[in-house]
Amino acid sequence: MAENKATFSVGDRSIDLPIKEGTMGPAVVDIRNLYGETEMFTFDPGFTSTASCESKITFIDGDEGVLLYRGYPIEQLAEHGDFLGDCYLLLYGELPTAAEKADFDYRITRHTMVHEQMARFFQGFRRDAHPMAVMVASVGALSAFYHDSTEYR
Numbered sequence: 327m328a329e330n331k332a333t334f335s336v337g338d339r340s341i342d343l344p345i346k347e348g349t350m351g352p353a354v355v356d357i358r359n360l361y362g363e364t365e366m367f368t369f370d371p372g373f374t375s376t377a378s379c380e381s382k383i384t385f386i387d388g389d390e391g392v393l394l395y396r397g398y399p400i401e402q403l404a405e406h407g408d409f410l411g412d413c414y415l416l417l418y419g420e421l422p423t424a425a426e427k428a429d430f431d432y433r434i435t436r437h438t439m440v441h442e443q444m445a446r447f448f449q450g451f452r453r454d455a456h457p458m459a460v461m462v463a464s465v466g467a468l469s470a471f472y473h474d475s476t477e478y479r
Contacts, residue, residue, distance in 0.1 A: 339364065348377075350385050350394070383416060396420070410434055441471055 330345035332355045341363045344356040354377050361367055370376045385394040393400040396415050403412055407421075414422045414430050422430055447467055451460050 334360065334364070336364065336366065351387060382419070444468075444471060 330353070331342040332345055334341050334343055334357075341360075343360065346354050346356050348354060357368060368376075383396060385392065385397075395403060395412070396419055398415065398421070403415070407415075410431050411422060411427055413434075414427065444464075444467065447464070448460070451463075
C-alpha cells in the first residue's frame, strides 16, 4: 500500500511530507522534517491547526467541545465512573468488568500505606507550599519506593 504524502513547495523547492490518519478527526501532515529540509517553520498562532503529539489516552477537539479518555466522553466518566475505575481505564485501556474492578479496588486499597520515609518527605515542605509543587515532587519521589513498578503502557 502506498503511503499518502503531501507535497510542500516554495519557489523551485518541494518536499514530500507523510500524511498520518488520526484515530478520530482529520488526517494530519507530519511536518517534523520540514525545518531540516527547508529551513522553514510553520506559523499557527494558538495552535488551532496543530496536533502536538500522538496519544492513545486523550482526544481533544476544542472547537466541538470534545474531550475523550480512551474513547469515552469525559462527561460519561464524570457522571457514571469513579476515581479507581477511571484509573483502571487509563492504565489498561478499557473500563473494568465488575470482577476486574473489585480486584483492582482490593489491590489498590491494600497498597495505600504511606512509607514512613515518604511521610518524612512531606514534612520537608513548608506548611504553605503550593499543592502542585508538593504533588510533582511526591510523584517523582515515589519512583524511589516503587522502582519495580515503572512499566508504562
